Amino acid sequence: MNRAKESTTMNIELIEDNPYLLLTPGPLSTSKRVKAAMLKDWCTWDDDYNRIVQDIRARLVQLATKETSLYSSVLMQGSGSFCVEAVVGSVIPQNGKILVMANGAYGQRMAHMAKMLNIPLVLLDNGEVAPPDLNQLEIILQEDANITHVAVVHCETTTGMLNPIEAVGRIAKKYKKTYIVDAMSSFGGIPMDMAELQIDYLISSANKCIQGVPGFGFVIAKIDELTKCAGWARSHSLDLFDQWDKMEHYNGKWRFTSPTHVVRAFYEALKELADEGGVIARYNRYKTSQRALVKGMKMLGFETLLPEQLQSPIITSFLYPESEAFQFQTLYEKLKRRGFVIYPGKITNANTFRIGNIGEVQVDDMIRLVDAIQQEKFWT
Ligand SMILES: *Cc1c(COP(=O)(O)O)cnc(C)c1O
Numbered sequence: 001m002n003r004a005k006e007s008t009t010m011n012i013e014l015i016e017d018n019p020y021l022l023l024t025p026g027p028l029s030t031s032k033r034v035k036a037a038m039l040k041d042w043c044t045w046d047d048d049y050n051r052i053v054q055d056i057r058a059r060l061v062q063l064a065t066k067e068t069s070l071y072s073s074v075l076m077q078g079s080g081s082f083c084v085e086a087v088v089g090s091v092i093p094q095n096g097k098i099l100v101m102a103n104g105a106y107g108q109r110m111a112h113m114a115k116m117l118n119i120p121l122v123l124l125d126n127g128e129v130a131p132p133d134l135n136q137l138e139i140i141l142q143e144d145a146n147i148t149h150v151a152v153v154h155c156e157t158t159t160g161m162l163n164p165i166e167a168v169g170r171i172a173k174k175y176k177k178t179y180i181v182d183a184m185s186s187f188g189g190i191p192m193d194m195a196e197l198q199i200d201y202l203i204s205s206a207n208k209c210i211q212g213v214p215g216f217g218f219v220i221a222k223i224d225e226l227t228k229c230a231g232w233a234r235s236h237s238l239d240l241f242d243q244w245d246k247m248e249h250y251n252g253k254w255r256f257t258s259p260t261h262v263v264r265a266f267y268e269a270l271k272e273l274a275d276e277g278g279v280i281a282r283y284n285r286y287k288t289s290q291r292a293l294v295k296g297m298k299m300l301g302f303e304t305l306l307p308e309q310l311q312s313p314i315i316t317s318f319l320y321p322e323s324e325a326f327q328f329q330t331l332y333e334k335l336k337r338r339g340f341v342i343y344p345g346k347i348t349n350a351n352t353f354r355i356g357n358i359g360e361v362q363v364d365d366m367i368r369l370v371d372a373i374q375q376e377k378f379w380t
Contacts, residue, residue, distance in 0.1 A: 129350075
């Protein structure tokens with residue numbers, strides 16, 4: 001028996017169960033298999049490690065599109081936001097201008113990054129509960145020829161809204177703009193093809209739908225676009241082109257220390273995703289869980305913030321019940337004691353809390369959760 005395999009099997013048995021399930025949008029509950037993959041040290045200069053990095057990079061491109069020869073991937077240290085900032089700061093030339101469509105905290109964060117980097121910005125903010133205004137987008141692009149890039153968030157994790165990235169891409173490309181999508185909380189959990197969606201830069205991270213542990217993010221880029229960006233970056237450590245150039249031409253080497261254990265765990269998570277049946281199987285699991293959650297919560301009297309047609313299968317915002325006796329913190333503590341960690345709301349105009357269903361979470365967990373909430377229904 002292969003020695004590495006043997007030790008992994010042993011280690012899985014030694015890992016204790018988590019005291020609670022994370023029903024959060026990342027970091028999320030990971031499998032024992034993914035956690036066990038971290039129990040080994042790696043040399044960043046060694047082929048064994050660099051081969052893993054290269055395999056990860058290839059697998060990411062394969063997950064992102066059928067047109068694999070036109071795209072390449074680059075991994076970047078830090079949380080997902082570091083990758084968003086690497087893209088915003090590296091792919092817009094000195095005379096460029098970005099239009100950010102925002103309907104939540106993550107769209108706003110992208111705009112904030114552009115401002116801090118002194119990149120000319122048009123912010124199209126539709127509020128937190130409305131989908132992006134496509135007519136407005138087209139009008140702005142007709143009127144402002146200086147705009148070079150259009151950016152949007154796919155699943156706006158603030159509310160759980162799924163934004164229409166295909167329609168935004170069609171308009172962006174009609175006006176020949178470079179198209180950036182923050183698919184942080186959807187990539188790997190919702191089927192998509194970058195080539196069909198006309199996305200030039202797609203951003204995600206290790207600890208969302210691929211179900212790895214936190215520590216790095218990644219960008220999948222159209223090669224023709226990325227290779228234009230040499231020397232454009234406004235930051236050295238977040239220079240996307242430089243990071244890609246090194247990885248691409250030095251067999252998977254990172255420029256600076258990489259999160260080796262996290263990378264190895266991510267590799268395991270990618271294999272686990274394939275074993276589950278790929279993105280479509282995972283999407284179906286998420287959808288089934290999310291529907292069971294909403295159905296159960298509605299039976300308990302809760303309402304969702306968003307109508308069903310805007311809702312993603314990733315995370316759901318629920319409105320606080322009318323009762324004065326309801327307190328999120330109390331519900332949170334009670335559920336935590338029963339083995340579930342839920343998530344506070346993040347929007348400004350309504351009292352909400354959120355329940356995520358990505359990660360090593362099954363439909364049965366959602367049914368158990370609803371049951372636990374029913375038993376703790378202290379506000380009625
Ligand atoms: C998680 C997430 C990010 C990145 O957040 P980090 O805390 O930096 O990992 C960015 N955009 C969206 C839509 C997200 O869900």
